Amino acid sequence: MLLEISTQQLFNIGIPVVGLLILFVFSIKEYFSKKNKGLGDHLFELKKNAQNQTLPLRLAAYERLTLLIERITPASLFIRVSPQGLTATDMQAVCLNEIRNEFEHNLSQQVYVSEAAWQAVKKTKDETILLINTIASSMPANTTAFELSRAVLEHVSKMPSDPYAQTNSLLRAEVSKLY
Template identity: 45%
Template sequence: MTLDTSTLLLILALSLIPALLVGGGMYLLTQRYMERDYRKRLLEIRLKNSDVILPIRLQAYERVILFLERITPSNLLIRVSPSGMTAPEFQAQLSQEIRAEYTHNLSQQLYMSEAAWQQVKKAKEDVVTMINQNYQTLPENSRGTDLAKRVLENVLHNDIDPTAQALQFLKRELHEIF
């Protein structure tokens, strides 16, 4: 009994179909297993990262909140004494103090949202602006104590705290994280 070519091809095709189905099924199962394993490992890495990153983020928020508290005009004026300084010297000293504090905490923005960092920058700029505006309203030969007094009066009478909004924003954001 001789088989013609078409019959031989038919037998070959019928033999290959189950092999292809089994091979395709194995490929799909292997692919799904590899994908699930990849997602599982990615999740493990993220959990390990969060164990490390979360405390660092919390520390960053703590440091920035401390920065904002330190540059709040009433706290800043207590820490940086105007005694013996002229108003221009005191204004320069206050600006230098704010700049130094800000530079010291600049890297904390890595661990904060962009919106939070923008609030921090705005608060810093508002404090500097408040000091500069009060300085410009003083008579020419004013003392540092005159500038301190003018800034405190401005804060108390106008109920202005240039850091309050940023502090509230950071605290809200912290409550969302934890």
Template identity: 40%
Template structure:
């Protein structure tokens, strides 16, 4: 067989090849669109499920920050006696217990927000320890008074962290 006899067969195959390539490209594009749509629906469903969990975590962290705020902590944890060391330990233990109770919430917060929460906790503990080492502070009542006076008119570490948490919540919507 020579080329002249095969030429009509090749010419008749060209439209079939073109139709085949077009069909392949069409089905490839259609498959990509369907996969993209499916991924979008899955992510939308996951967000609908995770958003309430994240908001609940933010609520728990906000409650934690409010509970360790020196103004509310000193009202909630009252001294049992006038022993300064016992009261200092009681305040710090209360903060640590609250923190451990809310430790799992970090998976729903950004790293920046979680660091702000930890910094707030540590700053509050540090302030309690520093204030208790002051020579003028001799009793648990004087410790309470000194801490409250320190934050009179100042922003507490908890309030700073809470501001950051609220800003992150706004970003969710």
């Protein structure tokens, strides 16, 4: 008797309850979607600020790596390391030391550049070391530093493509993507 509810009473109570539940669900959904949108906007803003702060660092890294490539180019390297009075073996040791020092000085720049750019820089450095070592080992023991530098420069000039220009071209292309 007390538990008996007529169909009319069920509709009178049930419909408003169902309506309130639907309103509640949509209100909660709207609240959380606005909350997430606000959070997304906040994250976007943080990311934008971080990019604005790292852009100068990234540009500086590309500049330094471009300079590194220029400095390990045999022509530039031999101008800086004067071959006067040195043997080919001495010149080889000095050049390899210069290349390694330049590379180590710029080692931290890999954090700011793409993996492809960093691998290209490493490859160019390794190929330069290999080139100098290969030519130096093929020369007689009493060879002068001048003869070594001339042989290396002749070899580089006969290459079908300039690996230093290719690496610098890759670095420039990546910088252009930053804008």
